[in-house]
Amino acid sequence: MTAAKPRYQELKDYIIEKISSGELQPSDRVPSENELVEAKSVSRMTANRALRELTDEGYVERVAGRGTFVSDYRSRSDLLELKSIADEVAARGGRHSSRVVRQSLQHARGEIAKALHVEQGSDVFHLLLVHSEDGAPIQVEDRYVLSSFAPGCLEQDFDRITPSAYLTGVAPFQEAEQVVRASIPNSAIRRQLEMNDGEACLVVMRRTWSDGRPVTFARLHHPGSRYELTGYYTPPGTSRTAPADVVQLENLSQ
Amino acid sequence: MTAAKPRYQELKDYIIEKISSGELQPSDRVPSENELVEAKSVSRMTANRALRELTDEGYVERVAGRGTFVSDYRSRSDLLELKSIADEVAARGGRHSSRVVRQSLQHARGEIAKALHVEQGSDVFHLLLVHSEDGAPIQVEDRYVLSSFAPGCLEQDFDRITPSAYLTGVAPFQEAEQVVRASIPNSAIRRQLEMNDGEACLVVMRRTWSDGRPVTFARLHHPGSRYELTGYYTPPGTSRTAPADVVQLENLSQ
């Protein structure tokens, strides 16, 4: 059952566990190679490989002569990173707030049941929230959650913690699909987002997997005039250095 | 000047060169670790590291007992991969066609000059194309190209080869920024895309860098009802196995 893990992988898991449990905070010092050699009875090359791969994967940063340190989560991947809307707003220096419109148990209808791989009519949690930045609504989050995945979903205070943050806490997600499209939203969403007539809406549909099954599905509606998705891409094998001067492309939209 | 490269990096460059020059085609066999040991006078561990990193970066695939093989480019990254619209259409089994609306040299106005890092009024190429899938317009490509980057831009027949494919041939791009937003397009674009009133438009603004400078900037307009961007995400350190059953999320849009 338990596939024999390579020792470098055990070491990686050991460090990742310390990071994701919060025992090691960003910029904290990670055990050095030699410390791992003593503590875990491995050779230095094995410890080196573990730490080197964690570096490639963005978990830690290494400085020759000083040591290895937990990297700041925010600096990881800017590309389609599935960060919560709250972090996104905070990163811009804005003030995030959210309002819960609906938080209920309901029967999964056709499309939702299909997306979550449950029988028609099964119980799923339904969350509907409006997120705002400095008071202006910026996202309507229409989310369905597998009830068996997060049984405490109805008791959560989602004014305080975003569903995304809560769900990530229940279990780390492993895979996500995302579809982005533009549409003209219906009047309910239009009203929630305080949108003008003739304004378009950027819709992100996101389904998240954990432990091999889909656990949550969300439609995220954003007002076209106040929201955009940014991405940054480098082909495999090239350095990840961002261009020194990144012009704000937003100014270029017509 | 020439920073002393690590030997594993020299090996990687050596293999990458063989791949990008076409000497090694997808699914071709790459020299084994032991062959590299002999040919390049390195230790097997060094050859192993080079090939292992090329695996992580998607260049090659390795099978214990068989060997190392150049991986098929198309299987690399499905996430925000900057594939050309023609490939995208072809992958769906559709028939791609395009019509050149404008192909001219013109003076860079404010925003364009800023995006391409050139003086106001400098000459840049301007391309305007309409791409169609099975006869239905699916993208308006409004592109500006640094004239010094691709001097032959006006002579190209862009009905035959897409600007994206042509430019990639001139020099491989190295970095790209991309901003996605929803908007209601102006009437000209509306007409080109044969869009209904009240239909939204997904706009991708993409700036591509080569050799440290921006070389082309494009606005790609897509009709909201006929186009979507898909993405797939796995956090660092987890396997890249796609969920076995990927429901078409498109059906879920409202």
Place this chain on the structure above:
DNA sequence: TCATCCAAGTTGTATATACAGGCTAGACCA
């Protein structure tokens, strides 16, 4: 002829060792 087995080549991992170079705290000296 057909099935089986095995040797050789390949990748995957692990270890011990070595040297180079970066960084820092504390010793040392003027």
Place this chain on the structure above:
DNA sequence: TGGTCTAGCCTGTATATACAACTTGGATGA
């Protein structure tokens, strides 16, 4: 006091060696 220097720790790389597991083709035998 203030500057300099160095010992010690750290990462980065490179090598030689070893064993395990997988794959394939050819030898072997029924």
